[in-house]
Amino acid sequence: MSEETARRWGSTLDSVVVYAEGAVCRRLARGAVPPDGRVRVAGLPRTLDPGSLRARVLGPAGVRVTEARVEVASEPLDGDASDALRREVERLRDAHAAAEGRRDRQRTLIAEVEGLHPVPPARKHGEPHRRTAVDAWLELADFVDGRLARLHARLAELEEELRRAEHALSVAADRLDRASTDAPDEHVETSVCAVLTLDGAAGGEAPADVELELEYGVPGAVWVPAYRLSHRRDDDGGRLVLRASVAQRTGEDWTGVRLALATADLRRRTDLPRLRSVRIGRRQAAPAPSGWREPPAGLSD
Known part of the structure; x- marks a missing residue:
């Protein structure tokens, strides 16, 4: 040391x-x-x-x-602190974009599953009516309901992950802004x-x-x-x-x-005040002014 x-x-x-x-x-x-x-x-x-x-x-x-x-x-x-904060913001921004992409893909998958519905085949001319396959329709409905339940649960997890990533990104960005404005120009x-x-x-x-x-x-x-x-x-x-x-x-x-x-x-001022002098006794007349005064400078020259 x-x-x-x-x-x-x-x-x-x-x-x-x-x-x-x-x-x-x-x-x-x-x-x-x-x-x-x-x-x-x-x-x-x-x-x-x-x-x-x-x-x-x-x-x-x-x-x-x-x-x-x-x-x-x-x-x-130390310039490494700002660079580290900037790199952290970039990393969190990439993580936020990845989480947002996973959320969007999950929504697309949910929309595709919601679009599943039974479609009966077209009846040809002169062909008698067919009986509806109720069991198949019910199995398809159960499949869609179960699949949507799992997809929505996964969507809730992805939205929570996106919310945490967005919060972390906002905190890091605010920290970087404060650090950049607090540092002097020199x-x-x-x-x-x-x-x-x-x-x-x-x-x-x-x-x-x-x-x-x-x-x-x-x-x-x-x-x-x-x-x-x-x-x-x-x-x-x-x-x-x-x-x-x-x-x-x-x-x-x-x-x-x-x-x-x-x-x-x-x-506030803390210095001691200057007290005026007080004379106790009989009042006296002020002395008469003297006629003497100093000679002007340079008179001898």
């Missing part, structure tokens, strides 16, 4: 606080710190606000973060990492195992409340239910992540 590979840590999204506009995400990372104390925590989204990155050490004691910055790395895209993949410098991580020559917490803000997240009040007539109280609809396009998967909701504005 190279030194560059050892410095890169993976991270998991632990919790998210969704504000009126935007969200604050919390990630956890753990790993062995190299002797120089510099690590890269991967897995951060592209929509990360670089100025909102915060990092702190959860353990062990005595280790602290002295520097935290965002680094964007670029790597050539065929370069960008990854966002947090570059951290840790102090006191290495004791002697053995690197320490450190757990980190990263917090950062991302736009593209919003939640909308919905209130429902239930009240019965002649009752003193009721029931108020709050439901929240959360929508996000931050580039991260929030499945299984703890969510918290806040009504505050994430981008």
Whole structure:
């Protein structure tokens, strides 16, 4: 394992606080710190606000973060992924066409069997009427009914197979469309990492195992409340239910992540206000303006 590979840590999204506009995400990372104390925590989204990155050490004691910055790395895209998806779509398209052909042939066979019916021979001139072969007609009808029952059962299986092939083709085609529109034109993949410098991580020559917490803000997240009040007539109280609809396009998967909701504005100003000075005492007259003023520049010349 190279030194560059050892410095890169993976991270998991632990919790998210969704504000009126935007969200604050919390990630956890753990790993062995190299002797120089510099690590890269991967897995951060592209929509990360670089100025909102915060990092702190959860353990062990005595280790602290002295520097935290965002680094964007670029790597050539792997073209095999798109080619594999394209080949999969072509294979599924051929399978769908084959299933559709089998379904059509089965329908043609059913139409041919349905066309079977007894035809009495033509009576010649002067020939007396013949008796109808009822037994043969009934045997033919039983044969046609049994044959159609088996053909229709097979047709149901072929239609189900065609439906599954059509669904698989639509899913693969949608995946290919998403992959083609998501890839940048330059065929370069960008990854966002947090570059951290840790102090006191290495004791002697053995690197320490450190757990980190990263917090950062991302736009593209919003939640909308919905209130429902239930009240019965002649009752003193009721029931108020709050439901929240959360929508996000931050580039991260929030499945299984703890969510918290806040009504505050994430981008509000948090700097301290400048207080005006107040003088307590008797009012004094403003001093008279002095007649002195600076001489103009270049007077000596």
